[in-house]
Amino acid sequence: MSVLILLIGFSILIAGGFLVAFIWSVKKGQYDDDYTPSVRMLFDDKPIAEKKSSLTPKQK
């Protein structure tokens, strides 16, 4: 039955990892705006020929 304890230990560790990821994403501000990203992802990228050779925007 030590296997069970090992398994439980690992699964809680992994689940804990997800919790940490969640907290990190909230801290980073990913949940501050839950609407605009849904619109933003539908925009098309400009075809390469048209793109100006200026600075490309930093993706924050």
Next chain:
Amino acid sequence: MLKETKTRKKIATQCYHCGEACDTSISTDEKYFCCEGCKFVFQLLQENGLCNYYELSDRPGIKGKGKFSSQRFAYLDNEEVKRKLIRFDDGRQCHVNFYLPQMHCASCIWLLESLHTIDTGILFSKTNFQRKEVFIDFDTSRISLRKVVELLAFIGYEPYISFNEGEKKKAKKISRKKFFKIGVAGFCFSNIMMLSFPEYFSSGNIGQADLQNVFSYLNLILSLPVFFYSANEFFISAWKGLQQRWLNIDAPIALAILVTFSRSVYEIISGTGAGYLDSMSGIVFFMLVGRWFQDKTYDSFSFDRDYKSYFPLGVTLIKNGKEETSTINKLQKDDKILIRQNEMIPADAVITDGEGNIDYSFVSGENTPLLKRKGELVYAGGKQLGAAMEMEVVNPVEQSYITQLWNNDVFTQQKNREKSFIHPWSRYFTVILFLIAGSSALYWGINDLSKILPSVTASLIVACPCSLLLSATFTFGNMLRHFGKNKFYLKNSSVIEALSRINTIVFDKTGTLTHSSQANVVYEGDKLSAEEINMIYSLIKESVHPLSRIIKQELISKHSVQPLRVNNFKEIAGKGIVGSINNKQIKLGSKQFIEGNGSTTSLSQTGEVYFSVNGIKKGVFKISNQYRKGVAEMINSLTQKKYKLQVLSGDNAAEKNNLESIFGEHAIIRFHQSPQEKLNFINELKNKNSSAKVLMLGDGLNDAGALKQADVGVAVSENTSQFTPACDAIIDSHEVRKLHKFIQYARSGKKIITWSFVLSILYNVVGLSFAVQGSLSPLVAAILMPVSSISIVTFVTAATSFSAKRKGL
């Protein structure tokens, strides 16, 4: 959310950029525009390859930009102003956040995030659509703050920079805590539940004793963050209530959590049982989710604006004959300032050079612009429609006539909200619970001593006060969303209860009951030829008077017009306009202006604009207030339901008869009301009758005092880029006709909550019957709590949606 479509009447041509009705005079590339401004913006976007703007949404442009007075943003070069607006500046990168109320569609988002394409000085821009904000990161060596704002204004997204922006920084961090607490509680709850399954399925008899211990102690460890971190707001709130000798809704919940935790800890450490930690963490998790659901906020609205959000930030000073920019809070008596066309007068001042044609419609409700000459005193808050003028300040901004209104105590106090009707319920609940627990303790004390503690603690655990709280939070949360769907945005859920208690309603007239920009236009006289229509249209295009705008809209919507050249155009404020077209003298104005006789009452009072060609009168345009659609029916049903109605208007009494026919004879209707008088009236209403609960419906700065004084203050908003005074709720101007339905819906909320309390009591009876016997297994507790919570939530959600449908919302 992105469905803010502009409704269009059927007309010949629409501007390619902003969609407004226009003639065919201005065009390029086979597209028509309503003005040069729209054409300029189109050309700019075309040059930079940004025409995708027009593909993403239908005519997304904002009218009338693409040009500006070059000095308008001069104050942004001022160092102090810069310091107030800029968030971060390291010499190369500069971060600034602007509020752009004109943001309304996908195209806006796309264009604002493509700013770097138009000017390489802008490194990066990111929008937050819900808050209508844009974050811009720019290189100060290549573009200045002023030029960034000028660019934004040029394409139609002029940032809303008011005196207030310079004063405070918005607090954003608060809502994140909620997510952390919910995340932690959810994580622990689900893991504890999973680890408790062996306990359930073996009815308390796990074969291997050491496994039993492992599970129990793991549960204990997992429950610690829930008890000490996620649940602490319940304890803090209950403690605060107790300090004031008041049992609020959080008290029974805090008690339940505390008892559950303590008993579980005792059982686990002493090895006598598995505890009820799954129920405890479940309670905390559901409560927190309920609270988050209830706190629906509308980030792009502000419910707390005062005059500081209405006044501009910068002003042009004239020092030693030279123009300088400064912030308005620095204005002193005797300072000389320059006010250009379309700028707002920030402080009471006397005109020293030039003429004032001042629009006070937002401040006082009067539609007619006031004509002021050199030497006359002009009050702050009005907008100058005429050409630039020089003025001398008489009072600093905080002591102006209009800002005095905000010195009234009503602005510093919190609204006296009656305690929610839920609190008495929670008190009865706690009392009854203690009675039951006490009597079961008594019973077992006589019959079987060992069962006292189990039964008492089990009673306190299972009598789930969470269903009480969940009823309220989910009902209110759902109702807030239904209201929002109908464009009635409430500040928070306590407004719903305040709404349900209303018995008296006070209306403002201009902009609330009537359209502020549209009006009824009826033409009487000789039939107008096509040439005459074009002549009137051409003359009117040059005028800034609000009546001119109204006639222009009317002409464009009914005929296809072609503007002609106007020579010698002159606008005589308060009287009329004159010009010569095709060698004929065209005049439009008051009776006295056209015919030389008749009374000297101002144009807006009579609403009659006469028209003459070469001195011969041809006809008259009769303009009257247009009441919003459905208002008469709404007033009718409110009168039938025995609400007391009154009307307070800052305008003149021209509409008296119309209003009396709509409101009936019992309503009090007053005109020429100043902002202070409106506030006093509401005060009087409440003093005369202590059971009077007043709802005030208004739209301008002149209603600000009354909105604060009323029990529920509702601001009417024509479009979201307009300023709204401090209020409890914002209603879209098209939905004013549904006011009676909104009030009825708020009332039904109370009924729904009461019924769900009954439902939750049933659950409690079932649970308590197990608990008092001292035989409450963790399984029963773990099942009862989620089942009751979920069924209550489902019930109130279904009931509120059903009720909304029934009321026609």
